[in-house]
Amino acid sequence: MDKMPQWADVVLIPLISLILAAILSALVILGIGEDPVAAVNMMVSGALGSTYGWGYTLYYATNFMFTGLAVAVAFHARLFNIGGEGQAMLGGLGVALVCLYVPWPHWSIALLAACGAAMLFGAIWAAIPAYLQARRGSHIVITTIMFNFIAAALLNYMLVNVMRPVGSMDPASARFAETVHLPTLHELLVPIGINFSKAAPANVSLLVAVLACVVVWALIWRTRLGYEIRAYGHSETGALYAGISPYKITMVAMLISGALAGLMAINNVMGEAERLVLNSTEGAGFIGIAVALMGRSHPFGVFLAAILFGFLYQGGAELALWTNIPRELIVVIQALVILFTGALDNMVRMPLEKIFLALRKGKA
């Protein structure tokens, strides 16, 4: 465990991975005849150089915080929930039903109800794979990914046949009422004298996401349930011996995970689109896996990783808008970051551990 000081584990490894990814990306950009320095400048100024850029970066980051936390909680119980996508879709359905069919007097009450509905729908969608894992031994990776497709089909059916307003060609629900409009960062920050960009979609859900990070931290490290989840994750037999029910932990961890993934819908469905569209989740459930891996399943790490991925998304959009770098290459750059920080973690970790061990021996 303690081959390296903690700061190296938390800061140094992700940093080196990022630098490696950046170098490779620069080579790729050079390879297609563009200037990597200008591209990086454009990404940084486009994503972080204005409140407009921050507004988009934080909007994407909010999505990734929710899905990253969802994956992280399941990871602690050594469950690999790759169904965040489907759970977030169902969460969107819950939010849309609550916002469309109940006349809410004020957005704050609507937000509470929407959170409840999003979590409930997300949790239900995670409950079935969880039950199949706990009681039938069907592997959760297979069942959760299958449930993504079922969720997509269900959403398609609902939007094309049930919720689509008459006469509209667009497979999307009607717009929500004005009263459930969530305040954007612009509206939240004007009273305290900060003129945040009006056009950016970041909204009050960001605060909910940060709150969720804190709550998940408290749950995992400060409650008995969190201890049981971690104990189960470290050793199923050990946990069983200690009187922890594997059935209960599998179910509870997946329900929390699904609820967190579903909660993402308050940001993209209620906060941004203000209606339910077919493609509302657009891969955030899968990005959540990379975010959780990079954040080492710690809520604070997830928070930072989510902002990094938000930066990559918004910076990538700026590249697409103003350069000739094709969309596929922007995906390549995003994928390189995921590859290095998530999948190739050990490539950086092992040599680094050796260096630190050698240093320690030298001292001793």
Place this chain on the structure above:
Amino acid sequence: MSLMKTLMGAAAAVALTAGAALAEPALIFDLGGKFDKSFNEAAFNGAKRWADETGGSFREIELQSEAQREQALRRFAEAGANPVITMGFAMADPLSAVAADYPDTKFVAVDVTWLDAPNIRQIGFAEHEGSYLVGMMAAMASKSGTVGFVGGMDIPLIRHFGCGYAQGAKAVNPDIKIVANMTGTTPAAWNDPVKGSELTKAQISQGADVVYAAAGGTGVGVLQTAADEGILSIGVDSNQNHLHPGKVLTSMLKRVDVAVYDAMKAGENLETGVFNMGLAEEGVGYALDENNASLISDEMKAAVDKARQDIIDGNLKVVSYYENDSCPALKF
């Protein structure tokens, strides 16, 4: 590299003097991407034709996420692009939110006809009429009395295509059997040639000997399998007859390229309002060239051209799926 500097300089200049018009047109592709061999690629071809003819340049973006729809509209409008051309019905909602904020910018919305804004040119295509004609040809070319339809994603627009096709086929042969399948329920359905191929094989096993693909990039697999298995296929949007000469019966043309070309040519003086591109406007139609000339008999051509004229004259009405969200000739 100077291009990048120019662009960045332009962006900075725009930030200072908002609205300083560069008057370059901008083109926003839908999520399917620029090279989808059908809808978006047709738009790109139209834009390229304009650029080649006039020596002008245009800006473009391939959208990656839903949140970028509004973002791209605003950024292009703020950068002074005019007109801003958008592809697909999904742009309707962001356009309705954005257009009023930029009254001096002209927007073009392809596949949108229901917005209420003075600065949007809305272009709708009568896909059901074009599909009706190729449906007639399918029924006349079929020997088995069974024809197939492979749609992309199961959305109203694709049902609209299928509905016109079924009506045309039934007009020729009231007893014809129509096998209709959709590729999927996610956007991946627009670019899944393998699944398109499987669906085609399944339809062949049900007796189909002409298959119409209205499925974007998925259609490539449909046309390939149909050619391999020795049956006829029908392409969509662009003229796809050349993909397998002598094996593609015809293509249902949807002249998105013409719409984009015309909009770019008109530039800032673009006429706004709602434009319906039907058979009369040659916005839709069927493709006849040297690749399929041997497949189309004189009597087929005569019958289809007569139906075309009847539709234009109003003597023949093809029911649109949109009218009451259902189709008289086909159940989805």
